Amino acid sequence: MSIVVTGATGLLGNLVIQHLLKKVPANQIVASVRNVEKASDLEKLGVEVRHGDYMDFESMKKSFDGASKLLFISSPDMDDTLRVRQHANVVQAARDAGAKHIAYTGYAFGEESKIPLALVHMATEYAIRTTGIPFTFLRNALYTEVFVNPGLGGAVERGELVTNAGTGVLNAVTRNDLALAAATALTEDGHVNNTYNLVNSEPWSFDKLAQVLTEVSGKKVVHRPVSYDEMKDYLINVGLPKPVVEMSAGIYQAVSEGETSRTSEDLQKLIGTPTSLEDLVKQALQA
Ligand SMILES: NC(=O)c1ccc[n+]([C@@H]2O[C@H](COP(=O)([O-])OP(=O)(O)OC[C@H]3O[C@@H](n4cnc5c(N)ncnc54)[C@H](OP(=O)(O)O)[C@@H]3O)[C@@H](O)[C@H]2O)c1
Known part of the structure; x- marks a missing residue:
């Protein structure tokens, strides 16, 4: 084997x-x-x-x-x-x-x-x-690390998390949880000719992320929703390169339009409960 x-x-x-x-x-x-x-x-x-x-x-x-x-x-x-x-x-x-x-x-x-x-x-x-x-x-799913990473420290400092994701929710999963799911499917019987949508069964919004940032950091953070064009201007002003700006605003836009809202129990069946948003925010702010 x-x-x-x-x-x-x-x-x-x-x-x-x-x-x-x-x-x-x-x-x-x-x-x-x-x-x-x-x-x-x-x-x-x-x-x-x-x-x-x-x-x-x-x-x-x-x-x-x-x-x-x-x-x-x-x-x-x-x-x-x-x-x-x-x-x-x-x-x-x-x-x-x-x-x-x-x-x-x-x-x-x-x-x-x-x-x-x-x-x-x-x-x-x-x-x-x-x-x-x-x-x-x-x-x-999209990797949670794309959204929950040490860069959130800046949002805590400014007291605001700016996105054009609106009230859209994100079914993101960490690489580590996805890796465990893959290793499980490769080593267990019963996964032949199956299709798994490995998304979070509890999608979260950026309002929720701001709330968790507030709880974990002890400093008030709010989510400030902006338009797609405002988001691009904002990201250019914080010094990101143009391709990254386009990609980031594009991803948030897709989130706002429901691209990442669907749920499934497939991941949970393979690995149990995925890592919580609270734990990921704690790790991101400690890094
Ligand atoms: N779900 C998401 O949010 C998301 C986000 C980004 C990417 N992805 C996809 O998920 C994949 C895995 O993610 P990741 O974070 O592990 O990406 P990663 O760290 O960039 O790893 C990509 C891997 O592909 C290898 N590779 C690149 N070109 C290759 C080639 N021509 N032949 C053989 N190997 C090649 C790289 O080799 P080197 O180490 O030599 O570069 C590296 O091992 C990505 O490749 C991408 O398709 C998903």
Whole structure:
């Protein structure tokens, strides 16, 4: 039995490996990485490290040799069309290497999403289906860390949290909880040909986040809702680069329009109760 994990030098992939190490012996885990030197810590833990680049079919195929399970972590490339090519390479390599099971980290409720990235994830799920290989679709929520991070210290100092998310709610989940869900699905029976929408069953609003910030910091913080254009001006004024400004305001806008409001019990069934917003805010403000 060997479980091959792609993107293992990334934040999510590394956490998946840490969780896998608690469930199976290290010699059953293989890290497929594009930069082998970056994976020396994994090697020290007894994980086999193989070179695999999403752009290079042969390297991917070799890295999947003998995979009884494969966790394919989606590419971080910003070019969605290129990303579809990379993903097709990975899927074809898994098929040709004879992988017995593919788990793929997609995007929650991708078929009804309005964000362009969802198309990449749905295309990849369909590509996996063309192989006939048993699959598990791990459709991840947005990462909570995108919203709850040490940057919130600034909101506490200013006494306000400014977003254009309005009263929209967010079903975000931490990378660590998503990694545990992936490691669980890879090591337990009963997940073949299932699709899981790994979202928080208790979505929270930015009003709620401001309330938790107030409770945790002891300093009054309010959520100040602004328009999309006001948000962009605000972020430019605090010195963020233009692409980050566009992306951030775009994500908040999607939240305001309900993109991240749907709930599901799928995550809870795999890992139990996800980490609470209170705990995450405490960690973020201590960092
Ligand atoms: N749900 C969300 O909110 C959210 C947010 C951002 C991203 N994502 C998606 O979730 C994935 C995992 O997230 P993450 O936080 O772990 O991202 P990350 O830390 O950026 O890790 C991405 C991983 O992909 C690897 N990679 C990049 N290009 C590659 C290539 N051509 N061939 C092989 N490997 C390649 C990287 O290798 P190097 O270490 O060599 O760079 C790294 O190991 C991302 O890649 C992205 O598709 C989701």
